[in-house]
Amino acid sequence: MVAPSLARSAKPHVAELLQRLVRYDTTNPPGNERECAAYCRDVLTDAGIAAELVGDDPNRVNVVSRLSGRGDAPPLLLYGHLDVVPTAAQAWDVPPFEGRLQDGYIWGRGALDMKGGVAMMMDAFMRAHLDGADLPGDVILALVSDEEAGGNTGAAWLVRERPELFDGVRYAMGEFGGFSKTYRGRKFYMAQVAEKQGCRVQATARGPGGHGSLVHHDTAPTRMAQFLVKLDKKPLPFHVHPVTRMMIEAIGARLPRLEGAFLQLLLNPRWTGRILRRMGPAGRELEPLFRHTANATIINGGEKANVIPSEVAVNLDCRMLPGYDAEDLLGELQDIAGPNIELEAVNFQPKPWILNLGLFDTLASIISEQDPESVSVPMLMPAGTDGRHFATLGIQTYGWMPMNLPADFDFLKTIHAANERVPVSALEFGAEALYRLLLRFHE
Template sequence: MSEHDTATHEAAVSTDVHDDPVGLLQDLIRFETVNPPGDEKACIDWIGELLDAYGLEYDTYAQDPDRPNLFSTVSGGDGPPLLLYGHVDVVPVTGQDWTHDPFEAVIEDGHVWGRGALDMKSGVAMFLATFLRLAAEDEQPPGDVHLLVVSDEEGGGDDGLGYLVEEHPELFTDIDHAIGEFGGYDLELAGVETYPIQVNEKQVCWLEATFRGNSGHASFPHEGTAMGKMSSFVETVDSQRLPVHITPAAEQMFEALADAVPPEQAEQFEALLDPDQTDGVLDAMETETKMFDALLHNTANPTIVDGGDKENVVPEEVTVFLDCRLVPGQKPEDVMAELRAVTGQDPEFEVVRFDSGPPSADLDTFEELGAILEAETGGVPIPLLMAGATDGRHLAQVDVQSYGFIPMQLDDLPFLELVHSGDERVPVDAVEWGTERVYEAVQSYAQ
């Protein structure tokens, strides 16, 4: 089931919303695009109306008619095309404490408050404002600029970017580079002001591990049961690391950090990249341990257990669901072998999902984007390997390198604590500042 609409429109209506990214952000937050179910259509339609007003054509693509994705282009010069992309769905607000209604987009204390203020309607507002400004200006950008606004990032992208790269790969044929989430904001790492720009991410690998063993009536003693095997497996996975992997992505990131910090700390980052020392250094670290740990190992977290359906029957079979995240370059068979080795057990593994990514990143545009932030702030740009998954992994399937670049100066606002949490908010100044930086990025791309 697929729907593809082409909208063509008459001459431009003069308008100036591109000068007001904060207003755009407020409007975006007021669409309740909580995923599930997402219901992004009204929000996407509204973006379409703005494009109409600027005389821009656009196409929508939808697997689910209530969850469209929008693609549009501002024509540029002979330079290579650049993609600006973002998602308009947001995570739920249930069970969270909010000072203001999360869908009212109140401005108070110099901040816009609401769900999506950081993740990532502020980014969409910056991209949209930049895109409309390019359309309104007499002068063309150096190359074509594409805007892609998608649904369903928070649900894995099956109705969003995952669907587009699968069913409409032609959209991406000429595109090498894209700007999206995650990064571009100030983050203190090891006491230094850094600006992480995501260039690579770990690969999602969901496994089911099935254990079989002695079964029978629960009134007798049993050894070697599926339940026992599963629990000892989980116990080991819970308490031990899998082997260290020093990938090119981790090297790029930690070398950049080592260059940015004082010599004593630099030694620590260099030692992290020596596999004989990695785990010892992580254990000795006081902060950022978990984040760095995840970037240097495959991980496996048991999340669902399924086994037994009768109180007095010892089950023959028990299955545990493992959310594994693999460092770039690793495959499902690799983590299965590691799990067998560390636990000494040999369950039957089944791969439920594997979102493979490229082993290393193309850093060409990282340098350009980093230079923009460094010139403005003096902070240190870092090519970030991300532990979590973003839509960037879908773009990798069509050979588009994504850079996480939602430029913001947040100062003391704790980004990682507010994303997906109550009282998510963003400084008004940060949205305006970031929009200028995105515009600069477009103008300097491949120049």
């Protein structure tokens, strides 16, 4: 176990810290987070805080550090990932690993996802130590590897091999949320409280094989093609998930009355599809929160150009709403597929569905202190994060990296894309919000 040392030193500015983090190319694969992790440890050590590197792959270590609190609240976990997604085949206006400061933004891969969040967390963590803040409970900082490819050397490894590091933790701050989104002139801060669960489904079509010179109907390839076309045309059934309901109600309450009432119609499954279509691009963004999704990603079949294959297999990347299991999804898919397609969930491990909103009001009050005209909204995340690993320890993650973004800045379109960047003012906003949280988190 690490203990804070007594020596107190200084910390870099949050923007400078992010610039340094961006300069480590931690593209995953392969990740190679070791040097970036060692840098983070050294920054913490220079601020007088002990930190250790843990992990079983020397190139892919994780940083763990801890500040002591007075024990009135369970320990709070701050975690972020150091790896980033590839930049290949993207047209960047600036070199993605230069860490350039230009026009008030830090540019580079990871600026938003999520080295920016890591910089904010480190800033708040070090500030609490340097100020000698009276923390309600211990605060644990974990900077992990491999989030973008499953967390095998990072969060998944930590919860499996070192769960004692997180003893007693109930709440964690991580990604993916906290950013502001301006909709119809109103500003909303999205706090992720739940995420969808990934599930790979293998779909197999079988049919008579034969020679490519003859006439064939109803073959394995055409059966599979029919299924994929049906899946494209007909959405899986709509479900109003409790978190989606909270999210829509919170947004609707803030809009003018008619617009709010229109949005609330989404919560009636008979209307959901029609309203989503009417909403255009905003509806497409919301649709995954109302149903499971299934997209064909890998197609296998046929080995020889003149032989009709008797089997075609397709991998479906499926994302289920929290709380459902693979059987629910397979049933819905089978209704669309009909009897000619076999469906099987591959390596699905159900993740516990927890929802503990005990800290939500505290987060919302911090945001409204810093941005009084805004409102905080609980959010369901359409994809997965490391939150699913920590959930196996009973830990509720809030995706909360607060960022007050300009109205025309599209967060979702900027992550994983060319020209990823973050305003310096948003980094300062988030570091301040996290610091305030460290002073007042509770049971």
